[in-house]
Amino acid sequence: xxxxxxxxxxxxxxxxxxxxxxxxxxxxxxxxxxxxxxxxxxxxxxxxxxxxxxxxxxxxxxxxxxxxxxxxxxxxxxxxxxxxxxxxxxxxxxxxxxxxxxxxxxxxxxxxxxxxxxxxxxxxxxxxxxxxxxxxxxxxxxxxxxxxxxxxxxxxxxxxxxxxxxxxxxxxxxxxxxxxxxxxxxxxxxxxxxxxxxxxxxxxxxxxxxxxxxxxxxxxxxxxxxxxxxxxxxxxxxxxxxxxxxxxxxxxxxxxxxxxxxxxxxxxxxxxxxxxxxxxxxxxxxxxxxxxxxxxxxxxxxxxxxxxxxxxxxxxxxxxxxxxxxxxxxxxxxxxxxxxxxxxxxxxxxxxxxxxxxxxxxxxxxxxxxxxxxxxxxxxxxxxxxxxxxxxxxxxxxxxxxxxxxxxxxxxxxxxxxxxxxxxxxxxxxxxxxxxxxxxxxxxxxxxxxxxxxxxxxxxxxxxxxxxxxxxxxxxxxxxxxxxxxxxxxxxxxxxxxxxxxxxxxxxxxxxxx
Numbered sequence: 289x290x291x292x293x294x295x296x297x298x299x300x301x302x303x304x305x306x307x308x309x310x311x312x313x314x315x316x317x318x319x320x321x322x323x324x325x326x327x328x329x330x331x332x333x334x335x336x337x338x339x340x341x342x343x344x345x346x347x348x349x350x351x352x353x354x355x356x357x358x359x360x361x362x363x364x365x366x367x368x369x370x371x372x373x374x375x376x377x378x379x380x381x382x383x384x385x386x387x388x389x390x391x392x393x394x395x396x397x398x399x400x401x402x403x404x405x406x407x408x409x410x411x412x413x414x415x416x417x418x419x420x421x422x423x424x425x426x427x428x429x430x431x432x433x434x435x436x437x438x439x440x441x442x443x444x445x446x447x448x449x450x451x452x453x454x455x456x457x458x459x460x461x462x463x464x465x466x467x468x469x470x471x472x473x474x475x476x477x478x479x480x481x482x483x484x485x486x487x488x489x490x491x492x493x494x495x496x497x498x499x500x501x502x503x504x505x506x507x508x509x510x511x512x513x514x515x516x517x518x519x520x521x522x523x524x525x526x527x528x529x530x531x532x533x534x535x536x537x538x539x540x541x542x543x544x545x546x547x548x549x550x551x552x553x554x555x556x557x558x559x560x561x562x563x564x565x566x567x568x569x570x571x572x573x574x575x576x577x578x579x580x581x582x583x584x585x586x587x588x589x590x591x592x593x594x595x596x597x598x599x600x601x602x603x604x605x606x607x608x609x610x611x612x613x614x615x616x617x618x619x620x621x622x623x624x625x626x627x628x629x630x631x632x633x634x635x636x637x638x639x640x641x642x643x644x645x646x647x648x649x650x651x652x653x654x655x656x657x658x659x660x661x662x663x664x665x666x667x668x669x670x671x672x673x674x675x676x677x678x679x680x681x682x683x684x685x686x687x688x689x690x691x692x693x694x695x696x697x698x699x700x701x702x703x704x705x706x707x708x709x710x711x712x713x714x715x716x717x718x719x720x721x722x723x724x725x726x727x728x729x730x731x732x733x734x735x736x737x738x739x740x741x742x743x744x745x746x747x748x749x750x751x752x753x754x755x756x757x758x759x760x761x762x763x764x765x766x767x768x769x770x771x772x773x774x775x776x777x778x779x780x781x782x783x784x785x786x787x788x789x790x791x792x793x794x795x796x797x798x799x800x801x802x
Contacts, residue, residue, distance in 0.1 A: 298419055300491040305415045306434055307488070310441035311481025312374060312408055315381055315474035317619070318445030319401070320584050321612045322453060325592065326467055331389055335737040337530075339585045343730020344533035345398050346581065348523050350723025351540055352406025357714075360411035363508050365500030367492060370415070371485065373408025376516065378478035380404055384471035387464065392524060399523030403516045410719060418495045436626030439619035441477070446616035449473055454610055537727045544720045551710065561783035562705035565646075568773060568780075569705075570718055572649050574725040575766050576694040579656050579759060581729020583615055583687075586736045587663070590752045591615075593738065594666075594745050596674040614680050621688035629692055645704070646777035650770035652693030657763030659686030664757035666749075673745025690763075695722075732759070 323345075327338040360369035380400035386393065420430050449470035457466030499505075526532045548570075552563045591597075591611040599606040636642035662683040666675040706714040736755035738748050 300488075301419050301495060302416065302430065302434070304485065304488040304491045305412055305419070306437040308370070308374065308481045308485045309412050309434070309438045311477050311484065312377065312412070312441070313438040314441030314445040314477035314481075315377060316401075316405070317442035317615075318449040318474040318477065319381065319384065319471060321446045321449055321615050322467065322470055324584055324588050325612055328589070330464060330467055331391065331394075334740050335589060336734050339730045339733045339737065340530055340533070340727075341395075341527055342584060343581060343727045343733070344527055344530070344537075345402065345523075346584070346726035346730075347533070347537055347540075347723040348399075348402040348526065349405045350577075350719045350726055352402050352519070353410035353719040354406075354544075354717055356406040356408070357410035357414065359407065359512055360414065361497050363499060364504070364512060365502075366411045366414055366418075366495075366497040367489075367500050368504060369407050370411040371482070372512070373404045373406065373411070374478055374482055374485075375404075377401060377404030377408060378475050378482070381471055381475035381478065385468045385475065387468050392528065395524040395527040396520060398527060399520035402523045403519050406519075407516075414497075415492065415495055433626065433630050436623055436630075439622040439626070443616050443619040443623065445474065445477065446619065447613050450610040450612035453612075533727065537724050540720055541724045544717055544724070547717060555707075559707050561780045562707070565777060565780040566705040566714065568777060569645065569649060570721045572653075572766070572770055573694060573718070574721050574728075576649075576652065576656070576690070577722045577725035578729040578732055579660070579687075579763060580691065580695065581726045582733055582759065583618060585730055585733035586752065586755060588612070588615060589738070590663070590736075590756075591680065593743075594670070594673055594675055594749045594752060595680060596671075596677055599677050609677070614677075614684075617681060617684035618688050618691070621685050622692060625689055625692055644774075644777060644781060646770070646774055646781075648693045650767055650774065652690040653763050653767040653770055654690075655686045655693070656690035657760050657767060659683045659690065660756045660760035660763060662686060664753050664760055666756075667753040670745075670749055673747075673749045675749070 324338050324342050327333040327341060328335065333341070356369060356373065360366040363369075364372065377400075380397055380403075383397035383400060384394070386397075388394075416430065416434055452473060453466040453470040455466065456469045457464060460466075526536055548563070548567045552560055552567070555563055588611070591614040595611065595614065597611060598608050633642060660683070662679060666679045666683075669676050669679060732755075735758075736752050738751060742748060
């Protein structure tokens with residue numbers, strides 16, 4: 289294979305994974321845009337319960353890849369597990385199209401989505417890692433573009449599903465079918481993604497884990513499906529009983545920390561610095577996702593109750609959004625900012641002036657703080673308790689830049705610092721840590737929980753802006769901590785690179801002798 293064809297192959301392979309991830313995110317974020325509103329407006333949940341149910345579900349969605357990564361690495365193969373996850377996800381969204389108010393049915397459908405995501409997510413990310421393995425100069429750039437590509441899907445679905453919900457509900461008044469029609473669109477998106485993958489699958493022939501090189505083992509597949517069914521039932525129970533959810537989160541947190549410590553203690557000395565660096569950055573990611581979870585909880589309900597949905601400039605009306613559609617501002621900003629950041633990373637890398645991932649994390653927390661202070665300051669622009677929609681645009685802009693600098697590079701951090709043999713598992717561990725903080729984000733969101741029956745925007749505005757200001761100060765503290773650990777991260781990174789370079793030189797010498 290020539291160098292030119294190798295480059296084309298990598299690009300095509302990268303596009304294949306990015307496109308199925310795009311459709312998977314289309315389904316997930318289309319559902320996320322509506323789920324808290326569905327529980328509050330359709331099922332009559334209190335804010336407290338809706339926030340915690342969704343946050344517990346988000347935690348499970350992020351925790352489940354810890355098992356899915358291992359299944360992909362060791363049992364079924366990375367590509368097979370990714371496809372199985374996409375198929376199960378489409379089933380989960382299909383179940384949400386059933387027009388019922390039974391909470392156990394909803395929680396079971398969410399359990400199916402948890403399992404599907406657990407099988408899909410780590411293996412899609414691991415395939416991107418395998419495609420760009422050994423190319424550190426391109427890995428930050430590749431993951432940033434990957435992050436941008438999947439936001440195309442989430443933007444379209446976050447704008448589309450609330451519109452479909454409103455249109456169908458208005459057309460068939462009194463039926464509430466709009467909610468379920470919107471969830472049906474999420475299912476269709478996954479099916480399109482699977483069809484697209486089938487057409488492009490040959491571009492990934494060179495990539496995958498060891499089990500991908502062998503015929504599928506039916507006994508192992510059967511065992512995975514039985515475990516998946518049990519996991520659906522367990523997830524539904526956890527979502528129904530919040531005490532179990534809290535216990536689950538605590539156990540998951542202790543387990544991840546214990547596993548990290550065990551791997552650091554038992555790893556080769558040459559691997560230790562990289563693993564410690566990954567642990568430090570993973571802890572920072574936990575704090576970031578507490579802020580991130582506000583998008584689908586406190587910020588979503590703030591948009592419902594205290595934001596003017598009309599966009600106007602100098603008194604001229606431009607358009608009106610449904611409150612759920614404001615969440616689309618996040619992926620829109622991601623798409624606008626990603627190419628710029630990817631260009632800056634690539635340019636800085638060529639000139640040997642790229643700042644470290646740890647420094648990018650610190651900068652990310654700083655701009656997240658700015659975002660929440662913008663939301664907190666929203667009360668100053670409020671008229672009768674309703675703040676301008678433009679406040680949401682600029683707040684989401686800062687919030688999204690912070691996301692790109694922290695969450696957008698989280699997978700690149702694992703790819704850079706963690707040995708290949710631990711790749712799938714450590715991606716799973718990273719998602720577990722993120723899941724823990726998703727639940728904690730729901731707990732934080734409940735500090736702005738509006739009592740049932742309170743509808744005066746003037747009163748609810750103070751509740752929300754108070755929380756947002758406190759989150760802004762918390763992000764400032766996170767920035768200071770991230771800056772304080774920069775010297776430690778610099779030493780760990782230098783040690784990691786020196787061992788990596790030594791190993792590469794030794795391998796080169798061996799090949800030369802042969």
